[in-house]
Amino acid sequence: MKRLAILGSTGSIGQSTLSIVESYPERYSVATLAAGRNIEAAFEQVERWRPRMISLATGELASQLARRLREKGITGVEVIWGTAGSVACATHPEADFVVSAIVGVAGLEATHAAILAGKPIGLANKECMVAAGEILTRDARLRNVPLLPIDSEHNAIHQCLRVGERNEVKQIWLTASGGPFRQLPLEDFAKITPEQALKHPTWVMGQRITIDSATMLNKGLEVIEACRLFDLPPSQVRVTVHPQSTVHSLVEYVDGSILAQISVTDMRLPILYALAYPERPASSLTFDLATLSRLDFEPPDFARFPCLRLAYEAAEAGGAHSIALNAADEVAVEAFLRRGIPFSGIPRTIEEVLEETPAHHPETIAGVLEADSQARERAREVISAAAMRV
Amino acid sequence: MKRLAILGSTGSIGQSTLSIVESYPERYSVATLAAGRNIEAAFEQVERWRPRMISLATGELASQLARRLREKGITGVEVIWGTAGSVACATHPEADFVVSAIVGVAGLEATHAAILAGKPIGLANKECMVAAGEILTRDARLRNVPLLPIDSEHNAIHQCLRVGERNEVKQIWLTASGGPFRQLPLEDFAKITPEQALKHPTWVMGQRITIDSATMLNKGLEVIEACRLFDLPPSQVRVTVHPQSTVHSLVEYVDGSILAQISVTDMRLPILYALAYPERPASSLTFDLATLSRLDFEPPDFARFPCLRLAYEAAEAGGAHSIALNAADEVAVEAFLRRGIPFSGIPRTIEEVLEETPAHHPETIAGVLEADSQARERAREVISAAAMRV
Numbered sequence: 001m002k003r004l005a006i007l008g009s010t011g012s013i014g015q016s017t018l019s020i021v022e023s024y025p026e027r028y029s030v031a032t033l034a035a036g037r038n039i040e041a042a043f044e045q046v047e048r049w050r051p052r053m054i055s056l057a058t059g060e061l062a063s064q065l066a067r068r069l070r071e072k073g074i075t076g077v078e079v080i081w082g083t084a085g086s087v088a089c090a091t092h093p094e095a096d097f098v099v100s101a102i103v104g105v106a107g108l109e110a111t112h113a114a115i116l117a118g119k120p121i122g123l124a125n126k127e128c129m130v131a132a133g134e135i136l137t138r139d140a141r142l143r144n145v146p147l148l149p150i151d152s153e154h155n156a157i158h159q160c161l162r163v164g165e166r167n168e169v170k171q172i173w174l175t176a177s178g179g180p181f182r183q184l185p186l187e188d189f190a191k192i193t194p195e196q197a198l199k200h201p202t203w204v205m206g207q208r209i210t211i212d213s214a215t216m217l218n219k220g221l222e223v224i225e226a227c228r229l230f231d232l233p234p235s236q237v238r239v240t241v242h243p244q245s246t247v248h249s250l251v252e253y254v255d256g257s258i259l260a261q262i263s264v265t266d267m268r269l270p271i272l273y274a275l276a277y278p279e280r281p282a283s284s285l286t287f288d289l290a291t292l293s294r295l296d297f298e299p300p301d302f303a304r305f306p307c308l309r310l311a312y313e314a315a316e317a318g319g320a321h322s323i324a325l326n327a328a329d330e331v332a333v334e335a336f337l338r339r340g341i342p343f344s345g346i347p348r349t350i351e352e353v354l355e356e357t358p359a360h361h362p363e364t365i366a367g368v369l370e371a372d373s374q375a376r377e378r379a380r381e382v383i384s385a386a387a388m389r390v
Numbered sequence: 391m392k393r394l395a396i397l398g399s400t401g402s403i404g405q406s407t408l409s410i411v412e413s414y415p416e417r418y419s420v421a422t423l424a425a426g427r428n429i430e431a432a433f434e435q436v437e438r439w440r441p442r443m444i445s446l447a448t449g450e451l452a453s454q455l456a457r458r459l460r461e462k463g464i465t466g467v468e469v470i471w472g473t474a475g476s477v478a479c480a481t482h483p484e485a486d487f488v489v490s491a492i493v494g495v496a497g498l499e500a501t502h503a504a505i506l507a508g509k510p511i512g513l514a515n516k517e518c519m520v521a522a523g524e525i526l527t528r529d530a531r532l533r534n535v536p537l538l539p540i541d542s543e544h545n546a547i548h549q550c551l552r553v554g555e556r557n558e559v560k561q562i563w564l565t566a567s568g569g570p571f572r573q574l575p576l577e578d579f580a581k582i583t584p585e586q587a588l589k590h591p592t593w594v595m596g597q598r599i600t601i602d603s604a605t606m607l608n609k610g611l612e613v614i615e616a617c618r619l620f621d622l623p624p625s626q627v628r629v630t631v632h633p634q635s636t637v638h639s640l641v642e643y644v645d646g647s648i649l650a651q652i653s654v655t656d657m658r659l660p661i662l663y664a665l666a667y668p669e670r671p672a673s674s675l676t677f678d679l680a681t682l683s684r685l686d687f688e689p690p691d692f693a694r695f696p697c698l699r700l701a702y703e704a705a706e707a708g709g710a711h712s713i714a715l716n717a718a719d720e721v722a723v724e725a726f727l728r729r730g731i732p733f734s735g736i737p738r739t740i741e742e743v744l745e746e747t748p749a750h751h752p753e754t755i756a757g758v759l760e761a762d763s764q765a766r767e768r769a770r771e772v773i774s775a776a777a778m779r780v
Binding site for chain 1: 549550552553554555558560563628630637640642643644645646647648649650651652653654659662663666669670671672673674675676677679680682683684685686687688689
């Protein structure tokens with residue numbers, strides 16, 4: 001029985017993880033939950049799963065939840081809050097495995113604490129790896145802690161890497177849906193509205209990741225994540241546009257063999273893989289190969305998607321530049337969604353921030369968070385200055 | 391340094407194997423060669439590779455070759471012939487690895503002898519596995535002898551099977567080009583001429599395998615080969631028609647993940663894989679994923695390709711039925727090529743022979759060869775009787 005700490009339990013990955021626990025009660029149970037601000041969902045999860053501990057975003061939310069639990073007569077659940085709360089959930093002595101799915105760098109300290117505590121990690125938070133991948137992989141290696149990717153692309157790569165040795169890998173290929181603007185004429189990019197950008201062709205996701213998918217910055221973050229997770233230089237991490245999103249990624253070996261992983265588009269599959277690794281339990285998430293009709297692949301258009309180029313540059317520079325890429329993008333996407341900047345302002349903002357970012361490799365999580373704040377600040381300045389110019 | 395015994399050295403697989411030896415002189419050398427009737431090619435191979443031993447089809451050919459070698463002053467090469475000759479090549483004490491690529495059941499005794507002598511086998515002769523797979527895999531298991539498939543489909547499966555445990559495999563999928571008549575209207579099948587059938591869309595191959603590709607009997611033989619090699623029941627070995635022949639085969643796991651192997655259509659790649667396993671040397675046989683544009687998959691049409699249905703039935707029955715399928719097909723294809731029977735007469739002949747075949751599982755290679763002769767005899771009778779009826 002693996003007892004799970006689920007960081008980000010009320011988000012989409014957290015809910016899918018709980019659905020796996022529901023399907024495999026003989027394999028998994030819930031030790032701790034780190035939720036966010038959705039107190040209703042948090043209450044229901046405590047009622048259903050009776051964890052040892054739950055953490056919420058703030059002390060006020062924690063008090064509210066504790067009160068509701070008392071009213072319902074639910075006892076034995078420690079209710080805590082904030083970053084210290086997530087860290088306590090991640091390092092709880094009864095947790096055997098940590099699912100890291102808090103969106104953004106908010107999950108960083110808890111994920112790092114879990115690694116330092118020697119807990120195996122199922123990693124669904126790509127920002128963690130982008131901002132602090134150098135630190136997290138270093139500390140995981142030192143402690144021999146497995147980092148199992150839950151992102152479908154990286155999960156596919158993890159599977160395909162089992163068919164050879166690391167020095168036999170020529171390059172890996174991350175597949176990209178190409179987003180809604182794959183075929184939009186280049187001159188129409190300036191006029192893209194938030195409403196258009198929020199329509200994703202294949203996956204239903206949060207707002208930021210949907211916009212990141214439209215700019216392909218999301219794929220760029222995945223390139224950096226892959227570099228860190230699999231210890232590969234950016235030149236060995238390639239992107240191929242595959243609109244059907246059926247092949248989740250591929251590994252090309254030096255002898256010429258390419259291994260690809262195909263499955264349904266359902267996050268429960270990579271979650272189950274990460275939780276059960278190296279085993280593969282049977283699931284109902286099967287892909288009917290008889291229905292497979294056509295798969296397309298094409299090279300990404302770097303002119304249409306400058307964010308992808310910027311991400312490769314940030315991957316190469318590493319450290320503060322990776323951090324700044326992610327931070328500046330988050331700020332720029334928010335500005336785009338509130339119509340503060342046009343769609344093409346997203347890469348422009350990131351590029352300006354990156355240009356102002358000094359070469360620097362933080363050695364600690366505190367250093368990463370500081371570089372992150374500085375980049376956000378710079379991004380806000382860049383956006384204000386642009387607004388002034390208009 | 392691996393020293394190779396190459397059985398079928400003047401055939402297409404044999405030549406490709408020698409081209410691998412040429413490319414990797416630090417890894418491979420030639421110990422022995424079993425050639426066929428092409429004395430010119432055999433002479434050139436001896437001159438180039440200086441094996442310890444070469445075997446030819448007949449004593450007369452062997453004498454001719456020995457004379458030519460003497461005239462050229464080439465010494466130290468033992469020239470022998472026949473089945474005993476192939477067996478001696480396969481079991482030569484200086485051979486570390488045997489490439490089994492003699493077409494048809496002719497390679498059976500030598501392959502079996504190599505297994506009994508504990509030599510690892512690179513298996514390119516599917517008829518061996520179809521006719522005697524039960525015996526060969528039993529004896530290989532007893533002696534812990536690796537059987538590494540060189541057929542591109544089975545080689546792909548071998549690779550994809552490394553991503554999980556055997557009990558985690560739901561089913562395997564062999565890809566089929568579908569042959570030249572994939573889209574021909576059913577009513578035109580009776581009129582297919584040998585000239586039409588000999589045009590294969592993707593691979594350049596021998597005559598029998600080209601006709602077998604057009605009837606899809608070839609894929610049926612591969613189904614049986616896969617059942618024996620990977621110890622799977624026919625229900626777990628599926629066929630998917632994939633006209634581009636880019637995905638060489640796939641393995642579907644119980645959790646819903648499907649692993650696929652993609653590469654250029656070049657036999658040197660699976661040969662290199664088999665020779666080097668578990669290593670993967672770098673090669674120039676690379677596939678440019680950026681050129682991958684479209685992959686199609688569709689279920690095979692069992693009405694259009696009755697040979698495929700017959701092969702599944704023979705796979706299920708095993709033993710004498712697998713033997714009879716292969717033997718009857720070879721006789722029927724010869725009859726079709728000399729216009730003795732129509733295209734649709736191939737499956738009709740096989741079906742009649744299978745119906746007359748008693749349930750029987752030969753325990754020895756001699757028993758297999760006897761069942762093979764009996765099936766060929768029955769096939770000739772069926773074809774004569776059909777000619778009488780016309």
